Amino acid sequence: MAHIDPPKTRRHTGPLVVLIAIAIGLAVLFRDSLSFEALAENREALLAYRDAHYGLSVAIFIAAYTSIVAFSLPGATIATLTGGFLFATFPGAVFNIIGATTGACLLFLAARWGLGDWLSAKMETGSARIQRIKRGLDNNQWSMLFLMRLAPVVPFFVANLLPALLGVPFSRFVVSTAVGIIPGAVIYTSVGAGLGQVFEAGETPDLGVIFEPHILLPILGLCALAILPIFLNSRSKQDL
Known part of the structure; x- marks a missing residue:
């Protein structure tokens, strides 16, 4: 009897299904550990371990952060x-x-291996309207990628999955992610750097700091710069 391969879509969804299953399991297992309260309770032990094993602490921290992002x-x-x-x-x-960035790349690759190729093929062979939408995304990829990273209204996991499903080159995704998250990362890291005083006062950090005018306006300015090439590209096509 001739061997019949399973449908490609079923084979491709394997990595994505595994990733989702692991994410659910980890979310249930560590639901009480990834919280501000847990950080406050364990702060002295964390600082002591960092002082005793700085290099290992850095490696463990980056690995943990990577896992959190990769599994959403x-x-x-x-x-x-x-x-x-x-x-x-x-x-x-x-x-x-x-x-x-590392976690985002792992999630991107899992989605790409899972559904990205299949969806890209569907878009290439789809209706004229679908092909026009894809061409529009292709023509403005850099701008759209940076805009998704800079705009605080776009969930991080969405900005990781959409490019994979729309056929964005991996190298372009890596660069736009690493550069685009710099403003937000610096802002929230600086908030974390002041947690010592927050803990001593028995308060919680102000995570709404990113929406304060002196911080939000520069970010909106960067968003405007990201949108500018899209606007100019649209105007140039209208003039033709």
Whole structure:
């Protein structure tokens, strides 16, 4: 009897299904550990371990941050604050960016191996309207990628999955992620760097700081710069 291969779509969804299953399991297992309260309760032990094993602490932290992002676990904000609390704004921001970028890349690749190729093929052979939408995305990929990273209204996991499903080149995704998350990473890492005083006062950190005018306006300015090429590209096509 001739061997019949399973449908490609079924084979391709394997990595994505595994990733989702692991994410659910980890979210249930560590639901009480990835919280501000847990960080406050264990702060002295964390600081003592960092002082005794700095290099290992950095490696463990980056690996943990990578896992949180790769599996889309709740707690990425707490992880960013922890990076600032343990390692100060700098190099804490660098460690946060490395962990977030690495985790985003792993999620991107899992989605790409799972559904990206199949969806890209569907879009290439789809209706004329679908092909026009895809061409529009292709023509403005850099701008759209940076805009998704800079705009605080776009969930991080969405900005990781959509590019994979729309056929964005991996190298372009890596660069736009690493550069685009710098403003937010530095802001929240700096908040984490001040957690010592927050803990002593028995308060909680102000995570709404990113919406304060002196912080939000520069970010909106960067968003405007990201949108500008899209506007100019649209105007140039209208003039033709």
